[in-house]
Amino acid sequence: MPTPAAPLSGIEDTMRIITDNVQKYFKGASDLTLRNHKILRLLFQYGRVMFNCPNHAYVWNVKVRKPPVRQKISGQKVVYTSNTTDEQLHIDIRGYEGTDVMEEKEYIVNQSPEKIVDRYTRITADLKQSFDEHIAEFFYVDGNDAAYSSHYHGIGTIFGKTGDAVLATDRVAVPGGAYAGQNTGLAHFGGSWETGSETYNAALGNSWPFGKGSSEYDATSPILANWASTAWEPSGTANFEDNIELVIGFLTTAMATRTGYQNLTGAPLIMMLDPSLFNAAKNHFRDRNRQLVPVGANNDLGIPGEALNIDGMYVCPDYAVGNNNSGVVLVPQYMEMVNAHPDLYKFRGPEFAMTDASYLLYASAYGNFRFQPKYFAKIADYTD
Numbered sequence: 505m506p507t508p509a510a511p512l513s514g515i516e517d518t519m520r521i522i523t524d525n526v527q528k529y530f531k532g533a534s535d536l537t538l539r540n541h542k543i544l545r546l547l548f549q550y551g552r553v554m555f556n557c558p559n560h561a562y563v564w565n566v567k568v569r570k571p572p573v574r575q576k577i578s579g580q581k582v583v584y585t586s587n588t589t590d591e592q593l594h595i596d597i598r599g600y601e602g603t604d605v606m607e608e609k610e611y612i613v614n615q616s617p618e619k620i621v622d623r624y625t626r627i628t629a630d631l632k633q634s635f636d637e638h639i640a641e642f643f644y645v646d647g648n649d650a651a652y653s654s655h656y657h658g659i660g661t662i663f664g665k666t667g668d669a670v671l672a673t674d675r676v677a678v679p680g681g682a683y684a685g686q687n688t689g690l691a692h693f694g695g696s697w698e699t700g701s702e703t704y705n706a707a708l709g710n711s712w713p714f715g716k717g718s719s720e721y722d723a724t725s726p727i728l729a730n731w732a733s734t735a736w737e738p739s740g741t742a743n744f745e746d747n748i749e750l751v752i753g754f755l756t757t758a759m760a761t762r763t764g765y766q767n768l769t770g771a772p773l774i775m776m777l778d779p780s781l782f783n784a785a786k787n788h789f790r791d792r793n794r795q796l797v798p799v800g801a802n803n804d805l806g807i808p809g810e811a812l813n814i815d816g817m818y819v820c821p822d823y824a825v826g827n828n829n830s831g832v833v834l835v836p837q838y839m840e841m842v843n844a845h846p847d848l849y850k851f852r853g854p855e856f857a858m859t860d861a862s863y864l865l866y867a868s869a870y871g872n873f874r875f876q877p878k879y880f881a882k883i884a885d886y887t888d
Contacts, residue, residue, distance in 0.1 A: 542776070542822050543643045544636070550771050550836040557842040562872060563594040591693065591723070593684035595872050597844060598647075598656050600638060602631045604865040606854065611863060624854065624865075631867050635849055641824045643873070644776075644832065648682060659832055659839070662688055662726055662877040668707040670886040672742065673735040675704045675754070676713065677728040677886040679877075688724050688877050695721030719763045726877045727758060732885035742887070744781060744829070745788040752814045755833055755881050765879060767837065775819045775883075777831035782821035785812060830884040838879040844870035 547553045554561065604627050614620055639656070646664075647657030664681015666689060680689035690697075690708070695718035700711030710717075713727055729751050732742045736750040756773060759765070777785065789812065812819040817833070825831060845868075854863040 542820075543640055543824075544841070546774065546834065546836050547839070547841050552836055552840045553848075554840055554842045556846050557844055557871065559597075561842050562597060562874075563592060565592055591686065593686055593724075593874075595657055595684050595874065597870055598654060598872055599868055599870040600635065601869075602634055602867040604631065604854075605860065606863040606865075608861045627865065628851070631851075631865075632849070635867070635869060639869070644825055656872045657683070657875075658873065659834070659875060659880065662875050662880060663728065663832070663882045664688060665728055665886070668705075669888045670730055671706055672887050673733060674706060674887070675730055675733045675735050677730055678705055678707055679725045679728055683724070683875070683877055686724050688726065690725050691721055692725075693720040693723050695719070695723075697721050713758045713762070722762070722878060724877045726879075727755065727881040728886060729755060729881060729883045730886040731883045732887045742885075745784050748781075748785050748788060749814060751883055752817050752819070755883075756815045756817055759833065759835070759879065759881060762878060767835075771836045772816060772818045774834045774836070775817055775831050776822040776825055776834065777819060778825045778828055779821040779823055780827055781829060781831060782810070782812075782819070785814075785819065786810070828884075830882060833881040833883070835879045838876040840874040842871045842874060 544553070606623070614623065642652065642655045643658050644660050645652040645655055645658035646660040647653070647655055648661055648664075652658070662681070662683045664679065664683075666678045666680030668678045670677045678690065680687070682688065686692065690712065697708075697710045697712045697717030698715045699709065700715040702711060702714070703709060704712065704714070712722065731744055731747050731751050733747070734740055734742050736747045736754075739746040739750055741747070752775070759773060760767070810820060849867050849869045851865065851867045853865040856862070857864050
């Protein structure tokens with residue numbers, strides 16, 4: 505005769521324990537997320553992951569204008585002016601979800617508390633990994649693109665460009681897109697920029713991003729560097745390998761001297777490259793016997809894999825950038841991941857549903873990414 509099955513009440517008690525504790529298991533898993541993925545690790549490293557964010561966290565002010573300061577002239581009447589320095593940015597709350605179903609048959613077959621616990625330990629880890637990879641893979645997308653309209657606003661959202669032609673000699677493209685309810689184009693908020701002895705885009709006709717100008721002129725504008733320009737000196741070619749050092753030297757100066765830039769955390773500029781471009785950069789340094797790999801820098805930032813240190817910029821590959829001959833320059837202190845839940849992910853269940861005759865689990869993430877576009881850059885072949 506078959507051995508009688510264990511009473512269901514014992515398994516049901518186990519299910520209740522799992523339901524009570526599964527969020528603790530998932531919190532541990534989400535903590536590992538922060539350490540194991542490049543973007544999430546950087547955000548965590550510099551304290552840029554926020555939890556329990558209320559609705560107003562998705563609307564924020566950025567300072568785009570400076571209150572005027574005038575020279576004091578003896579005998580001149582004082583003029584009082586109202587100073588409106590800030591503009592408002594806003595993004596919506598977006599979400600991701602993951603689920604699991606354990607049908608009644610599987611539940612009956614696994615009438616052992618150990619088997620049930622093992623199953624949900626594995627499912628928790630699998631769901632966590634899926635969330636991790638999903639968020640990492642879509643960090644670089646344009647959240648305004650119809651294909652990604654339900655995703656978090658990836659950093660690609662801020663890198664729109666205008667329709668101005670990019671000539672072979674242009675070292676930058678003209679930014680112009682939409683992010684957080686504002687245009688990222690130059691002079692969107694007004695202002696002006698000086699015409700210096702050197703121009704970096706013929707359509708602009710001024711010396712931006714170098715030279716002097718008013719803070720509102722590029723208040724929400726990133727730098728779009730054209731690595732394929734033939735004007736990078738002394739290279740004079742359109743080859744990535746010939747120009748990568750020159751482009752990085754250009755960006756480390758231009759980005760760190762932009763109005764309002766502050767690096768209170770001491771974070772380096774971080775370039776995430778298409779892996780094929782990173783390999784080309786490695787070959788460039790190997791050929792010249794000048795490959796500079798910072799000892800311990802990977803461990804300091806918690807990012808696995810290779811890295812190059814070029815002019816103080818931390819350069820590494822990220823498969824999530826894609827194979828698209830491009831890269832982005834990140835400044836950790838000017839980006840945030842905001843989360844509605846008290847953890848990265850919220851786990852509910854397992855609960856038995858009569859309509860499905862199954863135990864159902866549901867995991868979700870709600871939030872978004874926030875950026876101050878002015879302090880980011882993209883490199884790509886922008887030449888038309």
